[in-house]
Amino acid sequence: xxxxxxxxxxxxxxxxxxxxxxxxxxxxxxxxxxxxxxxxxxxxxxxxxxxxxxxxxxxxxxxxxxxxxxxxxxxxxxxxxxxxxxxxxxxxxxxxxxxxxxxxxxxxxxxxxxxxxxxxx
Amino acid sequence: xxxxxxxxxxxxxxxxxxxxxxxxxxxxxxxxxxxxxxxxxxxxxxxxxxxxxxxxxxxxxxxxxxxxxxxxxxxxxxxxxxxxxxxxxxxxxxxxxxxxxxxxxxxxxxxxxxxxxxxxxxxxxxxxxxxxxxxxxxxxxxxxxxxxxxxxxxxxxxxxxxxxxxxxxxxxxxxxxxxxxxxxxxxxxxxxxxxxxxxxxxxxxxxxxxxxxxxxxxxxxxxxxxxxxxxxxxxxxxxxxxxxxxxxxxxxxxxxxxxxxxxxxxxxxxxxxxxxxxxxxxxxxxxxxxxxxxxxxxxxxxxxxxxxxxxxxxxxxxxxxxxxxxxxxxxxxxxxxxxxxxxxxxxxxxxxxxxxxxxxxxxxxxxxxxxxxxxxxxxxxxxxxxxxxxxxxxxxxxxxxxxxxxxxxxxxxxxxxxxxxxxxxxxxxxxxxxxxxxxxxxxxxxxxxxxxxxxxxxxxxxxxxxxxxxxxxxxxxxxxxxxxxxxxxxxxxxxxxxxxxxxxxxxxxxxxxxxxxxxxxxxxxxxxxxxxxxxxxxxxxxxxxxxxxxxxxxxxxxxxxxxxxxxxxxxxxxxxxxxxxxxxxxxxxxxxxxxxxxxxxxxxxxxxxxxxxxxxxxxxxxxxxxxxxxxxxxxxxxxxxxxxxxxxxxxxxxxxxxxxxxxxxxxxxxxxxxxxxxxxxxxxxxxxxxxxxxxxxxxxxxxxxxxxxxxxxxxxxxxxxxxxxxxxxxxxxxxxxxxxxxxxxxxxxxxxxxxxxxxxxxxxxxxxxxxxxxxxxxxxxxxxxxxxxxxxxxxxxxxxxxxxxxxxxxxxxxxxxxxxxxxxxxxxxxxxxxxxxxxxxx
Numbered sequence: 001x002x003x004x005x006x007x008x009x010x011x012x013x014x015x016x017x018x019x020x021x022x023x024x025x026x027x028x029x030x031x032x033x034x035x036x037x038x039x040x041x042x043x044x045x046x047x048x049x050x051x052x053x054x055x056x057x058x059x060x061x062x063x064x065x066x067x068x069x070x071x072x073x074x075x076x077x078x079x080x081x082x083x084x085x086x087x088x089x090x091x092x093x094x095x096x097x098x099x100x101x102x103x104x105x106x107x108x109x110x111x112x113x114x115x116x117x118x119x120x121x
Numbered sequence: 122x123x124x125x126x127x128x129x130x131x132x133x134x135x136x137x138x139x140x141x142x143x144x145x146x147x148x149x150x151x152x153x154x155x156x157x158x159x160x161x162x163x164x165x166x167x168x169x170x171x172x173x174x175x176x177x178x179x180x181x182x183x184x185x186x187x188x189x190x191x192x193x194x195x196x197x198x199x200x201x202x203x204x205x206x207x208x209x210x211x212x213x214x215x216x217x218x219x220x221x222x223x224x225x226x227x228x229x230x231x232x233x234x235x236x237x238x239x240x241x242x243x244x245x246x247x248x249x250x251x252x253x254x255x256x257x258x259x260x261x262x263x264x265x266x267x268x269x270x271x272x273x274x275x276x277x278x279x280x281x282x283x284x285x286x287x288x289x290x291x292x293x294x295x296x297x298x299x300x301x302x303x304x305x306x307x308x309x310x311x312x313x314x315x316x317x318x319x320x321x322x323x324x325x326x327x328x329x330x331x332x333x334x335x336x337x338x339x340x341x342x343x344x345x346x347x348x349x350x351x352x353x354x355x356x357x358x359x360x361x362x363x364x365x366x367x368x369x370x371x372x373x374x375x376x377x378x379x380x381x382x383x384x385x386x387x388x389x390x391x392x393x394x395x396x397x398x399x400x401x402x403x404x405x406x407x408x409x410x411x412x413x414x415x416x417x418x419x420x421x422x423x424x425x426x427x428x429x430x431x432x433x434x435x436x437x438x439x440x441x442x443x444x445x446x447x448x449x450x451x452x453x454x455x456x457x458x459x460x461x462x463x464x465x466x467x468x469x470x471x472x473x474x475x476x477x478x479x480x481x482x483x484x485x486x487x488x489x490x491x492x493x494x495x496x497x498x499x500x501x502x503x504x505x506x507x508x509x510x511x512x513x514x515x516x517x518x519x520x521x522x523x524x525x526x527x528x529x530x531x532x533x534x535x536x537x538x539x540x541x542x543x544x545x546x547x548x549x550x551x552x553x554x555x556x557x558x559x560x561x562x563x564x565x566x567x568x569x570x571x572x573x574x575x576x577x578x579x580x581x582x583x584x585x586x587x588x589x590x591x592x593x594x595x596x597x598x599x600x601x602x603x604x605x606x607x608x609x610x611x612x613x614x615x616x617x618x619x620x621x622x623x624x625x626x627x628x629x630x631x632x633x634x635x636x637x638x639x640x641x642x643x644x645x646x647x648x649x650x651x652x653x654x655x656x657x658x659x660x661x662x663x664x665x666x667x668x669x670x671x672x673x674x675x676x677x678x679x680x681x682x683x684x685x686x687x688x689x690x691x692x693x694x695x696x697x698x699x700x701x702x703x704x705x706x707x708x709x710x711x712x713x714x715x716x717x718x719x720x721x722x723x724x725x726x727x728x729x730x731x732x733x734x735x736x737x738x739x740x741x742x743x744x745x746x747x748x749x750x751x752x753x754x755x756x757x758x759x760x761x762x763x764x765x766x767x768x769x770x771x772x773x774x775x776x777x778x779x780x781x782x783x784x785x786x787x788x789x790x791x792x793x794x795x796x797x798x799x800x801x802x803x804x805x806x807x808x809x810x811x812x813x814x815x816x817x818x819x820x821x822x823x824x825x826x827x828x829x830x831x832x833x834x835x836x837x838x839x840x841x842x843x844x845x846x847x848x849x850x851x852x853x854x855x856x857x858x859x860x861x862x863x864x865x866x867x868x869x870x871x872x873x874x875x876x877x878x879x880x881x882x883x884x885x886x887x888x889x890x891x892x893x894x895x896x897x898x899x900x901x902x903x904x905x906x907x908x909x910x911x912x913x914x915x916x917x918x919x920x921x922x923x924x925x926x927x928x929x930x931x932x933x934x935x936x937x938x939x940x941x942x943x944x945x946x947x948x949x950x951x952x953x954x955x956x957x958x959x960x961x962x963x
Contacts, residue, residue: 005244006285008314034315035332035348080348080356108343109334110802 004115008033013117014083018099023057024091027101029115031078037108038076041067044086045102046093057087075108096121122271124306126325129493130365130409130466131307133208133274137466137494140274141457142170142210142412144370146219148179149419149434151192151892152912155444157201158641158870159417162440164205165627165640166450167457170274171202172369172412175213177259178227179425184255187262192912195263199270205643209270210369210412211306212277213263215239215256220376220421220430222796223805228719230255231806238805239282239291246288257298264302275325275410276306277369281313281801292319311369315349317360326360329370329414332399336375336382336390341525344484344505347402351486354406354470365409371399373413373449374437378429379759379795383903384418387437393452394525396439398503400456401527405488405501409466413453418442420908422894424721427799428742429761431902432895443872443908443951446639451624455549455563458628459529462551462560467493478502479513487512489532497534503527511567520545521567536560538606538613539575546570546595549623552631554660556611559633561626564617566595572606580604593617601635614664625653633658634962636671638954641870647962648870648954650674657963669962674955677871680861680948682920690832690923691854693724696750696787700726703825711824712808713794720828721886721893723810725790727822732780735817739770740792741809743884743925747789748779750851759795759901766803770813788822790814791854793925795896830923832856833888857885857922861948863914870954875907875920879945888921889913897922906949922946 004012017028025046041058044051056067058076060083070076078084086103103115125132131140143163147156163171175195180187189195202209216239217225226238230252237249267273278295296308307324320326332347333340340346349356357366373396377384396413403411418435420442426432435442439450468490477500478487484505491498504510504522511521522528531548534541537558545568549561562570572591578584582604585592593604600619605612618626627634629644636655637647647655652673659665692698703726707715713723736746736754743757753775760767780786794809816822863873875887877897887895887907895907 005283005287005314007283007287008316032316034330035343035345037338037343037345077343077345079345080352108338 004113009115009117012115013101013119015119017085018094018101018119018121020094021087023087024055024089025094026085026087027119028083028085029103030083031080033080035080036078038070038078038105039072039108040070040106042104042106042112044088045100045104046088046091047095047100049093051088051091055089055091057089059085059087072108094121122274124274126307126364128363128365129407129468131274137464138169139460139464139466140170140208140210140367140410140412141168141460142172142208142410143168143373143416143439143453144172144174144412144414145417146174146176146415146419146434147195147198148176148193148221148425149421150417150912151420151422151910153192153194153197153201155911156198157643158444159440160201160205160207161641161643162444162446162450162639163416164207165629165644166439166446166454167461167628168207168416170208170210170412171416172210172414173198173212174217174219174225175211175263176217176219176221176225177213177215178221178223178225180262181227181229181259183229185258189262189266195266196269199266199272203270203272208272208274210275210277211267211273212280212311213260213267214280215259216280216282216800218280218799218801220427220434220799221425222427222799224427224800226805228797231714232717238800239279241284244285246284246286246290248290253294260298260302264299264304268303273306275367276304276308277327278308278310278323280311281329282310283314283318287318289319289322292322296322307364309367309369315357317357320360324361325364325367325410326357327367327369327410328357330368330399331370331372331375333372333391333395334375336377336387339390340395341505341507347398347505350399350402350406353403353408358407366406367410367412368403368408369412370414371403371411373399373439373453374415374418376430376434376436377903378761379431379898379901381431381903384433384435384437388447391437391449393448396449397452397456398505398525398527400453401501401529402486402503404460404465404529405486405490407468407470407490413439416440417444420894420910422892422910424719424796426796428759428766428796429799431898431904432907433904441951443874444870445872445951455547455623458550459548461628462548463492464494465492465499468499469493471498477515479515480511482506482510485510485512495534498532500530500532501527502530509567516543518543518545518571519569536606536613537611538608539572542571542573544568544570546617549618550626550628550633552628552633552660554631554662557614557660557664558612559614559616559658559660559664561616561618561623561633563623564595564598564600564619568595569593570615575606575608577607578604579607616658629959631660632963634959636962639870640959641956645959646956647959648956650952650954655962659963667963671955671957674869674953677869677950677953679873679950680863682859682861682946682948684859685946686858688856688858689850689852689854690830690856691791691851692831693726693827694747694750694789694791694851694853698726700825700827703827706824706826711811711814711826713810714806714808716810716826718810718826718828719794721794722828722830723792723794724827725792725811725824726787727824728785728787729816729820729822730785731820732777733775733816733818733820735772735774737770737772737813737815737817738790739768739812739814740790741807741812742795743793744811745791745853747791747853748775749781749787750789751779752853753779757901766798766807768812830854832921832923853925855924857924857946859920859946861918861920862916863918864916865914868956870956871950872911873909873914874949874951875909876905876947876949877907878905882924883926885922885924888919888923890915890919909948
């Protein structure tokens with residue numbers, strides 16, 4: 001699996017974007033690396049609880065996609081410098097203090113990529 | 122050589138210079154003649170620089186020992202670059218990646234206690250004094266050689282380096298080390314993340330970019346793939362405000378892997394379009410230093426390759442592994458010749474997108490740059506749609522671009538005999554002499570050239586002419602049509618070429634040669650694959666045209682492989698084989714690193730008493746297990762998932778029939794190590810050989826270990842045949858052996874290939890005069906033709922194959938006494954090129 005270095009992850013994750021919403025929990029990622037074609041989002045883990053792709057929503061340029069619909073045939077084009085909001089529906093896993101988030105996705109070019117970040121609420 | 126730089130470009134001896142470089146791996150091209158040939162071909166394609174990784178391991182077999190002789194004589198290599206007038210971009214690592222085993226680091230480094238290779242551990246920075254000690258030794262050997270040459274224009278420290286927190290210490294120390302050892306050229310590092318990493322340490326910020334790396338997808342379906350290049354000036358241009366941005370690796374192909382799709386497929390996938398798009402997109406960003414990776418393919422012979430790749434490292438490069446220019450070569454030549462015609466080393470962006478193009482549509486791209494040296498503007502315009510696109514420009518000009526094409530077009534270009542107001546057709550090349558010039562342009566349909574400011578025009582073309590304006594349309598042009606425009610006694614002759622002709626058009630010493638398929642031997646010889654008329658256009662006081670008829674290449678007689686001999690080649694499998702010279706396992710560990718055995722093949726032998734029911738083993742990469750001289754299991758563990766190596770621990774039952782009821786039982790394991798990881802996504806320190814081994818019930822076994830196969834370690838020329846024949850009854854590995862004679866002909870370029878397209882076995886290592894030049898593996902690799910590198914060919918040659926059919930159903934038994942009846946191995950070629958001294962054509 002491709003594990004990105006921490007200094008890059010800190011910039012991909014939009015600091016301060018983690019919040020509770022009516023739907024669950026959301027946070028933002030920004031593509032600072034290069035054009036990416038995401039062919040799957042395996043799961044998002046928040047504080048050791050895993051949320052599978054059926055409860056994850058990706059909002060990009062105002063359009064929302066349920067993560068389980070993302071595939072090789074229906075990839076998510078993630079352009080350079082573009083933002084996405086990840087929403088985990090019905091997620092109650094946030095806690096006061098440090099929260100650990102991990103997104104595991106599949107990139108067309110490099111395979112599995114793990115994005116692990118943390119934020120204090 | 123005086124090298125300065127500013128934000129636009131390098132200045133070499135006070136001349137702004139656009140660096141057009143292509144990469145070679147000299148260690149994958151054994152032989153000085155190959156170096157001369159490949160470098161000549163790059164020079165002929167208009168490159169002015171060559172990028173060279175210097176591979177530490179290739180030169181250092183053990184600590185303190187360095188070999189810079191023979192095929193490792195890098196002075197000879199650098200002499201050729203200097204003779205050809207090529208600048209050198211030197212990249213001595215220490216880590217080079219390059220899909221080589223251990224990323225180019227010497228295997229012996231693995232034996233050093235507590236070493237952190239590249240000062241890195243689990244992604245974190247971990248300074249290692251022992252690593253630095255040996256690195257200093259490498260630099261102290263390589264840098265003094267580089268310092269002997271005045272054509273080194275840039276020097277790279279490390280490669281694709283980063284740690285979790287991007288600590289600068291190591292890169293800073295390398296920079297200081299290189300400077301303290303006398304490196305005068307600008308220093309850079311190649312940032313694989315394209316993130317501005319270490320830009321505050323180096324002189325020039327450099328990054329690499331490969332828009333298309335998954336060969337299962339067609340890049341044409343993903344127009345956003347070029348996003349990093351499209352925004353390079355904006356995102357990375359300020360990394361070094363006083364230095365040009367350098368694209369240290371710009372994709373001009375890609376490597377194939379075990380289980381890959383094959384280079385024929387990859388070449389088709391890239392076509393001519395990909396290199397055109399990436400290179401012109403880079404130029405649209407004002408980038409004035411680029412390096413096409415790779416310029417020439419090579420051969421991953423002996424222990425060069427990392428475990429991921431098979432023998433051919435053709436890379437779908439500009440020049441193929443056997444040295445034949447491919448489609449992308451001719452496209453690169455076209456771009457380089459244009460850049461040689463007009464120096465674009467100082468330009469500024471003045472407009473883009475809808476400010477230039479009225480009819481801008483999706484998947485198109487337009488930028489307009491002011492040329493500070495030539496006083497004109499250049500329009501960079503791209504169409505990534507599946508249909509041709511017609512564009513209308515703000516100033517009213519129109520043009521058409523084919524699918525997946527990109528052009529660089531002149532606007533208000535002053536020529537000697539006229540002004541080119543605009544051209545929808547591309548400039549190919551230019552030669553000039555005093556007040557005269559010849560401009561070669563490409564015929565591109567649905568496009569026009571608008572010329573003005575001339576006093577007179579001489580042409581038979583159907584140009585729309587008014588008093589001072591001529592418009593020439595692509596539809597009206599035939600190949601080699603021309604016109605001449607004159608202004609104030611200065612003249613511009615424009616010759617229009619179709620694509621096939623432009624491929625065969627060369628510019629050497631201000632002369633235009635139309636006809637050859639290739640140029641080689643320091644551009645002193647022209648190669649023709651069939652009969653053709655060659656034309657040379659010289660521009661001196663007058664323009665002179667000479668023609669020369671070239672006949673077909675003479676019929677070539679290829680060497681014949683006759684009377685093969687076949688021998689048993691693995692006496693080690695036999696019970697009671699003498700292992701007195703073998704070593705005991707160190708620390709009771711099996712792996713090659715602990716035991717310091719780095720051969721391709723590793724043998725293990727051990728004896729136990731009583732019965733076993735199961736064996737559990739993890740080994741890399743291919744292995745067979747023999748019990749009392751009989752094969753009881755085989756496996757290949759070459760599993761990668763998205764670039765990451767996957768371990769496989771296997772458990773299997775032992776058939777009781779192979780066990781001796783009484784007396785000791787003997788286990789023999791043979792493992793083939795296909796190379797270490799290259800250390801890009803995985804750790805560098807990945808063990809090979811047997812990694813773990815257990816029997817159930819557990820037995821105390823005193824194992825012995827040895828590296829190498831008998832025919833290899835006993836040297837091919839002396840201990841062949843009869844000795845081996847007598848040595849063993851087992852039939853698991855075979856040595857097949859041919860002798861052939863070959864006379865090199867300096868008037869023909871005729872690379873030879875070994876053809877294994879019709880053989881009855883699954884797997885073999887191929888040796889040419891003792892050098893392993895191929896790993897044939899029917900199930901895992903599309904490669905069935907193996908290049909016989911010129912540097913290894915002699916008048917009398919031995920081709921040997923060590924055949925190891927690990928699948929028992931394929932055991933190479935049947936007909937083994939008469940291999941010639943069924944082993945159809947032959948020597949073939951790609952196609953011969955007749956070589957003619959260039960001076961005979963001029």
